[in-house]
Amino acid sequence: MLNVAVAAFMLARMGHPPRWTALAAVTLAVLLAGFAASTWLETRISAGMYQDPVVAQERSAYQQVVVTEYRGDTRLYLDNQLQFSSVDEARYHETLAHAAMTSVAAPASVAILGGGDGLLAREVLRYGSVQEVTLVDLDPAVTDLARENRLLTDLNEHALDDPRVSVVNADAFRWVEDTPQTFDVVLVDLVDPSTERVAKLYSQEFYGMVAALLRPGGAFATQATSTYFTPDAFWQVVSTVRAAAPDRAVVPLTVNVPSFGEWGFALSLPPGGAAPGSGEPDDVPGLFARTPLPEDLRFHDAASLAATTHLPADNPPRDLPPSTLLSPTVQRTYQEDMRAWRY
Secondary structure, three states: OHHHHHHHHHHHHOOOOHHHHHHHHHHHHHHHHHHHOHHHHHHHHHHOOOOOOEEEEEEOOOOEEEEEEEOOEEEEEEOOEEEEEOOOHHHHHHHHHHHHHOOOOOOOEEEEEEOOOOHHHHHHOOOOOOOEEEEEOOOHHHHHHHHHOHHHHHHHOOHHHOOOEEEEOOOHHHHHHHOOOOEEEEEEEOOOOOOHHHHHHHOHHHHHHHHHOEEEEEEEEEEEEEOOOOHHHHHHHHHHHHHHOOOOEEEEEEEEEOOOEEEEEEEEEOOOOOOOOOOOHHHOOOOOOOOOOOOOOOOOOHHHHHHOOOOOOOOOOOOOOOOOOOOOHHHHHHHHHHHOOOO
């Protein structure tokens, strides 16, 4: 608009035919109208990108945040990528939370890295022993939405308003590096390592710092991408968690989440006499057995949680090198896996 205004001024000063000045004025008017309608246009265009009606959206400093809802199915998208569907999110969040929580005796202090939607916090708060939860999520737009949007508060059961929960809007890597706190359980729920910027949160250095936050007997678990669509990336995350704390046992887990397919997690536990890093469920004392599983979960019971340790035969273990800050190979591995599904 500034360029057109300058052009109109110069045309008038230089005595060009009035039609050129009129054309500049019309162009300026069109640009002004587009600017005035930009929010409406963006909303209409964004709504057309989603299968279900958009009920909330915001462009934050970090990403586009969109909530859709149709016939009881609430979905959260970040930068057009589905984060959860309310139809099956319990399969994911119950696996990540309860695999670690039940493997620690009376967990009192929990850190959640990511999980700004409050769904992991909801699962953690089911344990009566929990006294404090620190949730670290980069984007305040997401945590504010999880506190204020009725659809999300119904799902997370107002977890972020619980007095035991403290929300910290910060970069997870820097926060882990700087915090003096220690925890019984740390849950890592971050977006897939599709870029080098995110890959630092899947590095040996990051997981090493996370392990250093654990109290004696503590556990941490991380989402580890799909065991089916990105099997090499999954096993590289497992290898990286193992390399970050080689004295600990690492148990790979999988569960079917229909919205995403087979999904993987890596659970890091004190070995308790097992061979370091073995990860074989029978070799890890206390696996899912140190604290009772809460009752009346939407998806898991003791048998189904135990079944998450049984990976299918078509996804055998792969011994891949760990991803590091200097060599963030997990990002390349992830992209190579995903390339097989791009037609």
